[in-house]
Amino acid sequence: MKFTHQLKFNSVPEWREHYINYTHLKKYIYALAKKEADLQAGGQLTDEENLYSPLLQDATRAEQGPTEEGFQRELDVQLAAILSFFAVKEADLLAKVSELELDVQSLEKIPNRQEASLLSRLGSEPPPGTPQGGAAPGGPLAASPSTLDLARMVATTPPEEHRRVRVKFWENPPRHVFSTSSLHARRAKLQGRFQDLYISLHDLREYLHINKEGFRKIIKKHDKLTRSVDLRARWWPNVEAHLAPATKQQELDRAIAALTDHYAVLYMGGDVSRASEELSHGLREHITVERNTVWRDMAAMERKYAAVSVKQAAGAAGAGRSSYIRWLKLAASCLVFALLLHVEVWPGEANRPRNNCLALLVFASMLWSLEAVPLFVTSMGLPLLIVCLGVLVEPGGSGQRMTPQQAAPAIFHAMFSQTIMLLLGGFAIAAALSKHAIAKQAAVAILSRVGRKPAHVLLAAMFTATFASMWISNVAAPVLCFGLIQPILRTLDPGHPFAKALVMGIALASNVGGMTSPISSPQNIFAIERMSMDGRPPSWLAWFAVALPVSIACNFLCWFLLLRVYQPGRAIAEVRPIKPNTDPVNGTQVYIVVVSLLTVAAWCANTFLQRYTGEMGVIAVVPLVAFFGFDVLNKDDFNSFLWNVVMLAMGGLSLGEAVKSSGLLEALAHDISDLVTGLSLWQVALIFSGLVLVATTFISHTVGAMVILPIVQSVGEAMAGGHPHPKLLVMAAALMCSGAMGLPVSGFPNMNAVSIEDATGNAIVNTADFLRVGVPSSIAAYGIIVSVGYVLMLAVGF
Structure with a gap:
């Protein structure tokens, strides 16, 4: 798959404008290659060179055509924009992760480990009769220990035990914290936030990968088509220094791990592997929907600009049968129309407009309901039939039928209201x-x-x-x-x-x-x-x-x-x-x-x-x-x-x-x-x-x-x-x-x-x-x- 298509299918639609402008950089490279070929041939730059000028940024138009320095400036500008967008999104997502953790802690009424350790250092001792695992006599947290009690239990336990205490809390929450119905509603609301943040964090991590791959591809294309500068050696270290996963993904990975751990406690009984599997399943579904949506958007653009129609495949027999049924519907409608034109529901020549209009009303209704032809085609044919059948009558109660010369402007006047x-x-x-x-x-x-x-x-x-x-x-x-x-x-x-x-x-x-x-x-x-x-x-x-x-x-x-x-x-x-x-x-x-x-x-x-x-x-x-x-x-x-x-x-x-x-x-x-x-x-x-x-x-x-x-x-x-x-x-x-x-x-x-x-x-x-x-x-x-x-x-x- 070409990287242009790969970029379309794998980019986040809402962030599309913030990815590497791969198409623009490619066109710049082609302009560089052409300029280099013209100079090597000993000729001057032709007027055809001006065709490339609209493809270039204003910074390059002041120069004599595209240059290597201008191309490297383009790379620097795009890299800086990508890093700036990443920094803003990373700060925003990490803040949302912290907010979600605070909401979870607020619901649990259990302080985090640092707060628990502080309370312990202030001289608190475990409450009498409380087992090491954190469960009071009579069942898991049956005694509804206070926040200070839970802090004492958590302070001296390793992370695994801390998770076990929290799991037991959610299995049997104290009644003074919230009712069962309230607990269910809050957990359901939190679950959606977990999934959304998990997807967004993975999207941001993938954002780094795809942009790094874009720079690699564009530098490779540059070095292949031009021979003036070896960008692989000169400029690629900038990409490695700023987009390397080891330096940029640590905070994202920690946030993903924290989300998975909290999700395991709230919904998976503390099983981190199951939590990771369920969150990953939601991520895969999200990616499938996003890619299908992108495909449909591309199909819609093709239809808009190239009049391409996408229809489900059908056998020749099925297509022939469908066409036969369509012609049968049209024939039946026309037959009913012809018969009604010769039926006098209201006798007398003076009532001919009413009779013709009744036939026309039934005919149009049949075409619209049977869809023998497209709905708007039926509508387009109505003015012709109205004028030719002499349906319109002069206003004022005279009962005189309008002539075609009178009926045509009258019906067109009625149509545009x-x-x-x-x-x-x-x-x-x-x-x-x-x-x-x-x-x-x-x-x-x-x-x-x-x-x-x-x-x-x-x-x-x-x-x-x-x-x-x-x-x-x-x-x-x-x-x-x-x-x-x-x-x-x-x-x-x-x-x-x-x-x-x-x-x-x-x-x-x-x-x-x-x-x-x-x-x-x-x-x-x-x-x-x-x-x-x-x-x-x-x-x-x-x-x-x-x-x-x-x-x-x-x-x-x-x-x-x-x-x-x-x-x-x-x-x-x-x-x-x-x-x-x-x-x-x-x-x-x-x-x-x-x-x-x-x-x-x-x-x-x-x-x-x-x-x-x-x-x-x-x-x-x-x-x-x-x-x-x-x-x-x-x-x-x-x-x-x-x-x-x-x-x-x-x-x-x-x-x-x-x-x-x-x-x-x-x-x-x-x-x-x-x-x-x-x-x-x-x-x-x-x-x-x-x-x-x-x-x-x-x-x-x-x-x-x-x-x-x-x-x-x-x-x-x-x-x-x-x-x-x-x-x-x-x-x-x-x-x-x-x-x-x-x-x-x-x-x-x-x-x-x-x-x-x-x-x-x-x-x-x-x-x-x-x-x-x-x-x-x-x-x-x-x-x-x-x-x-x-x-x-x-x-x-x-």
Whole structure:
């Protein structure tokens, strides 16, 4: 293996910038060799020599091309940087080891040997009746000796006996120190710190080896390609003097030995060899994950710049069968489409737009659900079909169908809405947070507080998505949250159940988050508008009183369903912790956080700012300009946006406009409203919530709310018995809009979820995942809204 690849595979990702810059030094050597060859040939330096100048540091550009002195200065600078980084990391890790030892001693209530010896020299004598081994009569430490007693026992015993006393302490700790449950919790927390420090110490020791090997390789290459100076004799002693294991690794080895000894006492009954074996096993697992992650990162870079696709191998027969099934799905969808075009559900030529739109809705839904073609391809074909089928009707109630010349600009106007700008603004914030390691630090902060169990991490990710949706809308929130879990997804194998559970969990939780506040989704804004027709708009507190319990219950049900379907606990015992970035916060990161927080605050205050900005989509321009205009992001980052999601969203908006303009959804809603005459309030809520669930599963939640909510309000006002409840019905319908999440096109969080890919280019979730999890989750949300939500809405007076 070339050393360049060896360096990539064996370096710690967080320290990558602090290793030897092997590629740069190689290019410098090639420039030296070329210069030497040109001079030996008797010629002058050619213009081609200038090609090497961008590869060299500024210190060499002032000279006449590359020189041996400049190359040795490069070596000195890189060696000094490596030693400086090593010194900082070593001091930091040794301080953490000392802190861990102090924490262990504090828990044991046993002083270290030096403190015990000091107490002994002060005149203390072993307590009467105490055996030499440190166990009081009646069993190991049964008498719960005091700290001074333990100090006396430990002072006169060798290290092996000292370890035995500590082992007995942990086997039967005194009750006055802590309870059994408290002991278990503290030991479990300490165990993770032991493993992390053990891995970091070995990483730092390997850091010396790999950099020393890099200098050896580069000097060997220099002496092979150039003959002017023998660096092996002149400069290699610097490496031996500063990177020799005997001089640099003593403190690290002592720290590793101390960690292993403490680990043996706390978890292995004093068996040091078993402790070393278990810690080494964790180290090997860590190295495997790190190398797999590096491989996936390299594959992702290849895909990004060379359009390379990595797919699992399949036999010719399997590939042929898959292609046959795909064509069969497409043929079946087209056949159903052709048949529906000739069926008149609503008779008469005036209703032709509605009939055509129904056929188009079924056709698009079949293509999306069967995935006969990629989801975004179906969306791209919708504008063509909408215009050619004459689905759009002129506004104003005339019923006149638009001509193609009128329909084309109308449908393109509907496709690019403020929602698309919100999506792009969310992409910009997510890209900046991810590129500059802010998202990773947020993930570390969250996961460090919820433990490592997959079920707990999944629940934390879901409630984070719901909370974010509560304040920045469920369009931008999932984009940010998918960025937060990327560090975890990168360490999981393709197709891993936990990866599916995480992506699906954030999508479902973001949909549920659309219920939580009046600004969390556009349909809530429309609902507030309809509920304010009597001059008494609902307060935010009343909305929270209903929406928060409903969303929390929905989240827990979705979480339980994800655990049952994917069973992540069987596939992975614990989530590997993400290493925190210990580099200091820089100005760019502060700038990103400030811009992001200001954008989120403006979104939250949109009700007050809309007189100046008009719509939330205008505010989304702020992060785009702030990040791309000031070199936080570049054009490559812009090109890497999820444009397939944008096209998918545009297709959903175009279909929603067609359903609205043709009068199809209005006709369906009115037909159902005729059936609810004479029914009770709960029965009406049940029926309309079911209608909303079915409709908004296939079309935009926003469009469904715009069309259905006015009808729901009118039905509520006309309720018999003199007790109208239009606000209750409107809010139930609005909540159900967010609860419809059965297909990839059911809301923007789902569209984002199906676009998430692993490093090999394969989608993490697909339509089958939404059918398995999204449909039952939608039904569960429906049940909660018409039961718990219904009772709460009556309680607050809606």
